[in-house]
Amino acid sequence: MKPTLSELLSTRRILVCCGAGGVGKTTTATGLALAAAREGRRVLALTIDPSKRLAETLGVERNLKAPVSLPEERLRQAGIEPPGSLETWMLDPQLIASGVVRRLAPSPESAERLMNNRIYKGVSGMVAGMQEYTAMQALYDFVQEDRYDLVILDTPPSRNALDFLDGPRRLSRFFDGRIFQLFVPSEEQGFVQRAASSLISRVLSAVFGEETFGDLQEFFNAFATIFTQLTRNASQMGEFLADPEGVAFLLVTSPSPAALTDAFFFRKKTEEMNLPFRAFILNRSQAYDLDRVYPTADLLGPAPSPAALSGLAKLQELADLEVAQVKRDQKLLRQLGEKAGDQAMAMALPNLTGGANDIASLLKIANVLVSS
Numbered sequence: 001m002k003p004t005l006s007e008l009l010s011t012r013r014i015l016v017c018c019g020a021g022g023v024g025k026t027t028t029a030t031g032l033a034l035a036a037a038r039e040g041r042r043v044l045a046l047t048i049d050p051s052k053r054l055a056e057t058l059g060v061e062r063n064l065k066a067p068v069s070l071p072e073e074r075l076r077q078a079g080i081e082p083p084g085s086l087e088t089w090m091l092d093p094q095l096i097a098s099g100v101v102r103r104l105a106p107s108p109e110s111a112e113r114l115m116n117n118r119i120y121k122g123v124s125g126m127v128a129g130m131q132e133y134t135a136m137q138a139l140y141d142f143v144q145e146d147r148y149d150l151v152i153l154d155t156p157p158s159r160n161a162l163d164f165l166d167g168p169r170r171l172s173r174f175f176d177g178r179i180f181q182l183f184v185p186s187e188e189q190g191f192v193q194r195a196a197s198s199l200i201s202r203v204l205s206a207v208f209g210e211e212t213f214g215d216l217q218e219f220f221n222a223f224a225t226i227f228t229q230l231t232r233n234a235s236q237m238g239e240f241l242a243d244p245e246g247v248a249f250l251l252v253t254s255p256s257p258a259a260l261t262d263a264f265f266f267r268k269k270t271e272e273m274n275l276p277f278r279a280f281i282l283n284r285s286q287a288y289d290l291d292r293v294y295p296t297a298d299l300l301g302p303a304p305s306p307a308a309l310s311g312l313a314k315l316q317e318l319a320d321l322e323v324a325q326v327k328r329d330q331k332l333l334r335q336l337g338e339k340a341g342d343q344a345m346a347m348a349l350p351n352l353t354g355g356a357n358d359i360a361s362l363l364k365i366a367n368v369l370v371s372s
Contacts, residue, residue: 002345003278006370008248009036013143014151014241019252020262021157024283026050027356028252028349029154030058031365037086038079038366041149044142045088048156053357058088065095077359087148096138104226114226140237244276244343251277253336254284255329267339280336280346286322287329287348288368294319347372 008015015032019025026047033045044067050060059071067089070078080086098115105111142151241247249270253263263280270277295315300308329348336346349368352361 002343005279005347005372008278009150009370010039012150012248013246014139014153016153016155016247016249017252018155018249018266019157020259023252023254023259025157025252026054026154027365028281028283029152030054031362031369033086033152034078034362035366035370036150037084040084042083042147043086044148044151045086046138046151046153047088047090048154051357057358060088060090062090063092063095064089074359078363091138100137101226104229143240242274242276247276248278249275250279250281252281252283254282255332278344280340282333282336282346282348284351285329285348286325286351287333288350289326291350
């Protein structure tokens with residue numbers, strides 16, 4: 001049975017919004033968050049990089065250490081009242097990584113040593129999987145805190161947006177046991193192994209330089225203990241995100257060929273990874289046709305002037321073009337519904353002139369989402 005978005009908003013713990021850049025994914029995620037908060041849920045919207053106007057509307061700033069509530073005035077405008085609440089936070093991978101290190105390191109001193117380590121600073125922004133890993137860790141932390149009824153994740157506008165689910169495996173490949181053995185020899189090694197390790201250490205020290213080799217040893221020593229817990233957390237979160245009762249993946253797209261290609265790629269990816277895909281949301285199209293009024297002769301009264309009839313004819317030509325676009329996009333919406341499968345839906349959002357970066361337009365989006 002196909003669930004409605006209203007049902008998803010009232011029953012799920014996490015909604016993951018995916019889609020290409022420029023399709024209005026962040027706006028859609030915000031509309032979902034507003035709709036859920038208005039229904040009395042405690043909601044956190046995790047954004048990536050909202051537009052300036054949308055960020056101002058939501059009160060989102062960069063580099064904040066923790067989520068913040070919408071300003072009181074915005075909450076009143078949105079009709080959000082207790083127990084409902086809406087907090088937002090812009091994901092900062094480096095900030096999340098630092099918080100994890102401080103929490104899992106054996107001591108504050110060892111945490112500071114690791115974060116000041118030159119190798120850690122480079123690796124945390126370089127290693128494949130590290131940034132996606134931090135997104136997974138952020139979700140894990142918020143679920144464990146149980147502070148929110150619903151977390152809505154606005155993923156990066158990239159075909160690799162689902163990589164955060166695969167981050168643990170890719171990061172594990174970097175921190176392969178053989179690499180640890182090169183830089184952090186085990187105390188349980190025999191004489192021959194210790195001799196070989198000593199030789200390898202001298203070679204690596206000559207290759208990297210003593211200072212860099214020392215930084216590498218310190219880095220692997222410090223991160224080894226933390227990595228074990230991170231992997232356990234990410235594995236638990238991966239299992240949680242595959243739970244159809246607690247999580248739903250939503251794919252936001254537009255009629256543009258590039259956006260549709262990415263949407264179908266995401267859809268295939270969710271199937272391969274056995275993720276609970278639940279909706280295509282078609283944005284920036286003409287498929288939503290409920291509020292349209294088309295020009296007809298009835299609008300001119302019983303005795304229209306020649307000028308009025310001429311103007312009406314020109315308007316009707318434009319209306320005919322718009323009707324053709326509506327039919328095209330509604331056909332696309334039906335195709336998306338077919339591709340969605342038995343357990344997912346397809347819906348269209350109204351194409352708002354000027355976008356949806358203020359509370360009034362965001363609420364219109366929210367109302368349409370819950371009515372579908």
